[in-house]
Amino acid sequence: MRDFLDEWECAQLVALIDRDRRPSTLADDQGIPDFRTSESCDLDPADPLVASVQQRLCDLLAIGRAHAEALQGQRYAPGQEFKPHTDSFNPGSADYFLHCADSGQRSWTAMIYLNAPEAGGATRFKLIGKTVMPERGKLLIWNNLRPDGQPNPATLHQGMKVRQGTKYILTQWYRQHPLP
Numbered sequence: 001m002r003d004f005l006d007e008w009e010c011a012q013l014v015a016l017i018d019r020d021r022r023p024s025t026l027a028d029d030q031g032i033p034d035f036r037t038s039e040s041c042d043l044d045p046a047d048p049l050v051a052s053v054q055q056r057l058c059d060l061l062a063i064g065r066a067h068a069e070a071l072q073g074q075r076y077a078p079g080q081e082f083k084p085h086t087d088s089f090n091p092g093s094a095d096y097f098l099h100c101a102d103s104g105q106r107s108w109t110a111m112i113y114l115n116a117p118e119a120g121g122a123t124r125f126k127l128i129g130k131t132v133m134p135e136r137g138k139l140l141i142w143n144n145l146r147p148d149g150q151p152n153p154a155t156l157h158q159g160m161k162v163r164q165g166t167k168y169i170l171t172q173w174y175r176q177h178p179l180p
């Protein structure tokens with residue numbers, strides 16, 4: 001969906017990310033080096049713009065606010081990337097129960113591009129042959145789960161290396177059940 005956020009909103013959110021960014025972490029580390037080399041931050045849910053974006057996404061997806069994790073900002077400099085992964089937690093991983101015991105799996109992902117880098121930085125779903133180009137304000141949503149609640153391996157995706165310029169995105173992950 002194009003123009004989910006306007007130019008002013010994108011600029012404000014980029015400034016918030018630049019203020020708070022730190023090296024990105026992984027919720028479900030599989031031990032692959034340089035897996036997510038970007039910087040990120042959790043945005044303050046008390047910030048009026050952050051709260052408004054989260055509410056508009058919940059309204060669009062018809063998902064309750066309690067299912068939404070913190071809205072995350074992410075910044076990629078040239079050469080930075082997020083290697084192929086699924087946003088759902090791997091049922092075989094060491095931390096699976098830690099992450100999923102209370103609120104279940106990650107269900108939907110809503111991702112918003114806050115700008116378009118000069119080169120690179122597309123989001124690629126390699127198993128279904130789809131590549132999405134960053135465009136300022138564009139929203140991309142997908143369901144990480146099959147109808148039976150199991151992870152859908154076809155959602156495997158990556159944030160490809162930025163080649164020139166800087167890429168800024170927001171990521172909103174939802175859970176099957178309300179968060180505490």
Ligand SMILES: O=C(O)CCC(=O)C(=O)O
Pocket residue numbers: 074082087111121122123124157158159160169171
């Ligand atoms: O940067 C991208 O295009 C993808 C980001 C991503 O996969 C995520 O935040 O889960």
Ligand SMILES: [Fe+2]
Pocket residue numbers: 085086087157
């Ligand atoms: Fe992802």
